[in-house]
Amino acid sequence: MNYTTDDIHNKVKKLLYGLTGITLADNKDIMISNRIEKLKRDSKFKGDIMELLQLIEEGSYVTDFINSFTTNKTHFFREDFHFLDLKNRAIPELVKSGNNISMYCSASSTGEEPYSMAMTLLETQEELGKRLNASIIATDIDTNVLQYAANGVYRYSKSSKEFPSWIKPPKYFKKRVQKNLSGEEILIKVKDELKKMISFQVMNLNDSSYPFSKNQFDIVFCRNVLIYFSSEDQNKILKKLFSHLKIGGTLYLGHSENPQDLVNYVKRVGQNIFIKEKEIF
Ligand SMILES: C[S@@+](CC[C@H](N)C(=O)[O-])C[C@H]1O[C@@H](n2cnc3c(N)ncnc32)[C@H](O)[C@@H]1O
Known part of the structure; x- marks a missing residue:
């Protein structure tokens, strides 16, 4: 194991840039470590991280790698x-x-x-x-x-202000209440x-x-x-x-x-x- 954490970060950045164009700044190093560790766990990869990155470079695990590093924050009517x-x-x-x-x-x-x-x-x-x-x-x-x-199934919180006043959610979504360990949650499903x-x-x-x-x-x-x-x-x-x-x-x-x-x-x-x-x- 002849490499440093910096080597891992640099390799991830290079691979990600080549595959997606996404540029990760230097202050994202903790995020990089967390996400590559999670990818290794989720894919049940037994070798070390540099070996995993080598395989990604050769064309394996590419979709999982890309999916691990995208940031997907969004909500309905964002910037309404x-x-x-x-x-x-x-x-x-x-x-x-x-x-x-x-x-x-x-x-x-x-x-x-x-x-x-x-x-x-x-x-x-x-x-x-x-x-x-x-x-x-x-x-x-x-x-x-x-x-x-x-x-098209989303968690819905009554307190959320996601929908502007001119949208009535029942017109576009079917509502379902689901019980889980922490109580009840409301799910909304997009109508056909x-x-x-x-x-x-x-x-x-x-x-x-x-x-x-x-x-x-x-x-x-x-x-x-x-x-x-x-x-x-x-x-x-x-x-x-x-x-x-x-x-x-x-x-x-x-x-x-x-x-x-x-x-x-x-x-x-x-x-x-x-x-x-x-x-x-
Ligand atoms: C923060 S979300 C923004 C979602 C939505 N446009 C919004 O404003 O709420 C950014 C999205 O861009 C996607 N993305 C990142 N790089 C991309 C690329 N090279 N090609 C296509 N989509 C990409 C990510 O997967 C992610 O879902």
Whole structure:
């Protein structure tokens, strides 16, 4: 065993960057140790950690390794002003054009974000009194969260403020009370009407190209994921996403993210809300 903890941390960072583009800062070393130890335990790997990392480098345990190092924090209607903008501005404008509405959620985690997009679509449809033809593609690199999202069952706390006043959860979820050792918990299950609006797919934002056509989407959500990438890689991802957004389409970014080099090609219409004005040539 001829290596140091630093060697392990550096190897994890190098592997993770190569596979996902995620950059782990130096202050994440404790997290790295905890997560790689957990991966070793969960996969019942008998050798030492450097051997496990060597196998990952050779192509084994790759999905488990990626899933171990993603951060999946999310909730329904996170940064709710984006959903208000969808309901009050973006969707009504798209409805006027009469075309199908094509939406993309590029880091969907456990599904709360794309389901919030779908609920917003249905609410807007009701407000406008017009049937909308809309579809949502939701992708993530983490296969565990995608499975969770497709299953669509969430813990619900009465005290949680996850849903804005204009959403009535019983309209979109079936409620089930489950008894467990610590008492009772309320589970909510996404109704089929909402589920069938979304297609969940695995996709790595770090891939050199994405499986979509040019100008495919009217709406792109890319929130709270760019923060895991270097500034150079954020630019690369944003430019790829931008090529799939229509002119006049809307890009929503997370609260601490910015459009980087796209700044000269977009018009800002709200808090981290950008309309595509022209293509990048
Ligand atoms: C913090 S969550 C954000 C979820 C949601 N967008 C939100 O704002 O609540 C970040 C998500 O980005 C995903 N992710 C990280 N690196 C990725 C990559 N290279 N390609 C695709 N998704 C990635 C993670 O798996 C995780 O689910």
